[in-house]
Amino acid sequence: MVYDLVVIGGGAAGLGAARAAARARATVLLVSDGAPGGDCTFYGCVPSKTLIEAARQGLPYPKTAQRVRDVVARVAATERPEALRREGIDVLLGRARLLSASQVVAGGHRVQAGAVILATGSRPTVPAIPGLATARFLTNETIFDLREPPASLAVLGGGAVGCELAQAFARLGSRVTLVEAADRLLPREEPQASWTVTRVLAREGVEVRTGVMVEKVAADGRLLLSRGEEIATDQLLVTVGRTPVTEDLDLAAAGVATDQQGYVTTDGYLRTTAKGVCAVGDVTGRLPFTHAAYEMGRVAVGNVLGRWRRPRRYRPHATPWVTFTEPEVGRVGLTEAQAARVPGARVAYLPLSETDRAVAADRTDGFVKLIAGPRRLLGRLGGGRILGATIVAERGGEMIHEPALAMATRMFAGRLAAATHAYPTWSYAVQLAAAQFVMEIGGRTARPAQPD
Numbered sequence: 001m002v003y004d005l006v007v008i009g010g011g012a013a014g015l016g017a018a019r020a021a022a023r024a025r026a027t028v029l030l031v032s033d034g035a036p037g038g039d040c041t042f043y044g045c046v047p048s049k050t051l052i053e054a055a056r057q058g059l060p061y062p063k064t065a066q067r068v069r070d071v072v073a074r075v076a077a078t079e080r081p082e083a084l085r086r087e088g089i090d091v092l093l094g095r096a097r098l099l100s101a102s103q104v105v106a107g108g109h110r111v112q113a114g115a116v117i118l119a120t121g122s123r124p125t126v127p128a129i130p131g132l133a134t135a136r137f138l139t140n141e142t143i144f145d146l147r148e149p150p151a152s153l154a155v156l157g158g159g160a161v162g163c164e165l166a167q168a169f170a171r172l173g174s175r176v177t178l179v180e181a182a183d184r185l186l187p188r189e190e191p192q193a194s195w196t197v198t199r200v201l202a203r204e205g206v207e208v209r210t211g212v213m214v215e216k217v218a219a220d221g222r223l224l225l226s227r228g229e230e231i232a233t234d235q236l237l238v239t240v241g242r243t244p245v246t247e248d249l250d251l252a253a254a255g256v257a258t259d260q261q262g263y264v265t266t267d268g269y270l271r272t273t274a275k276g277v278c279a280v281g282d283v284t285g286r287l288p289f290t291h292a293a294y295e296m297g298r299v300a301v302g303n304v305l306g307r308w309r310r311p312r313r314y315r316p317h318a319t320p321w322v323t324f325t326e327p328e329v330g331r332v333g334l335t336e337a338q339a340a341r342v343p344g345a346r347v348a349y350l351p352l353s354e355t356d357r358a359v360a361a362d363r364t365d366g367f368v369k370l371i372a373g374p375r376r377l378l379g380r381l382g383g384g385r386i387l388g389a390t391i392v393a394e395r396g397g398e399m400i401h402e403p404a405l406a407m408a409t410r411m412f413a414g415r416l417a418a419a420t421h422a423y424p425t426w427s428y429a430v431q432l433a434a435a436q437f438v439m440e441i442g443g444r445t446a447r448p449a450q451p452d
Helices: 012-023 038-042 045-056 061-079 081-086 160-171 191-203 290-304 356-361 401-409 414-418 428-435
Strands: 005-008 028-032 089-093 096-098 103-106 109-113 116-118 122-124 152-156 175-180 207-210 214-217 223-225 235-238 242-244 277-279 321-323 328-333 346-351 367-373 385-393
Touching: 005 012, 005 103, 005 109, 012 028, 012 038, 012 089, 012 290, 038 045, 038 061, 045 061, 045 160, 061 081, 081 089, 116 290, 152 160, 160 175, 160 191, 160 321, 191 207, 191 328, 191 367, 191 385, 277 290, 328 401, 346 428, 356 428, 367 428, 385 401, 385 428, 401 414, 414 428
Parallel strands: 005 028, 005 116, 028 089, 116 277, 152 175, 152 235, 175 207
Antiparallel strands: 096 103, 103 109, 122 242, 214 223, 321 328, 328 385, 346 367, 367 385
16 A cells, blocks of 8 residues: 555654644554554653652552553553544554665555654663673563562662652652762753752652662672662662664665664754655654654654645754653753853843742742843843753743743743743742843842853
8 A cells, every 4th residue: 555654653753743644634654563652651751650640649559550550541542543543544553664765564564655754762771781681670661560669679870760760669668779870860950950859859768879880780689889889679770761763674775874872863854864764753862752752743744745835944942851850850952051152141040949939838949040142133132032941840840831932932031021920829930030131139130151
């Protein structure tokens, strides 16, 4: 059969691309190696945020585990093949292989494609630590199958997933040790965000070890660390990163190149090195988030099907992301250290201890940091334009969308201060911080951006 578009991969990126193509009235086939929904639905966002919320509410583990199963089933029901077919998407379950840039074979069927989108995603990285391969360890693909929380849990990797699950399982009753090779947790975020999350985790009983490597996993499950220390644990959770899924695709047959890490090489328009083939989502090595994957899918579909007058670039600069610890860490755009390389960049900083809503809620761990730079020709007029923001707060994941909108629309930073915000809300802190770009408020004004 001939399709306008064949999408390989049924996770968030593939679903986003297939649905965008169906809305454009293209004939589209989604090839999925497993149930559509992929990592996000079954092993990522959906189960993890359900578990985190249940732990925050203090639910016992049996009810928590059941809630996770129920929520996953509810979301997965909207992504089943029959549901997708009702949306105009043909679905073929099986592993796909490229015969060329326009031919795909899957499940014993050969399909002709006007265009192809690769959306095969990623899997948990398993580091080359002696003894780990033969040890019993958990990843995000297996931890949600636990029928009871382990008495002790060691988490290897202090990124977003590691921090989120470390806090959740500590609240569910596990004795948790969090090990990170970098000198701080959340090494991609602002140092102040790392320190805040570390302080809160330690206060909740999580033992945090940073700047240390696991050199070996002993036969009895003990972790031998680079400082000569040992960690005895009942369960080990590995959350050190992701590896792109490209094996068995036979990318070379279609002329699709990958980089040294195995990610599919794409240009700014998400086009691969093969004409008529795009790639989206985790397999590209770009932002590894569900919402970013959906946006990539939308952009790639328009480009590869020629639905727009001219190709459109994928522009991730205003895409926010959130670490769902408590407090949450919301981030968009540049950090202060990155902005320090931008001439004239300034920083507005407001600790939550100076905001009435946080004081009233007794949730003063965190801050709002906004970064603005001069506008072309207009300089600092109106406060300049927002270059980035980090918000660590109880509702940081919701609050970050206001500066994200400012970035996406290139509005004056001062407009965030000029817009009336309800008092006392968490978002009122955004208004107070933004006001620092145009005046002194509460004894604070914006200062020049500084490196770490």
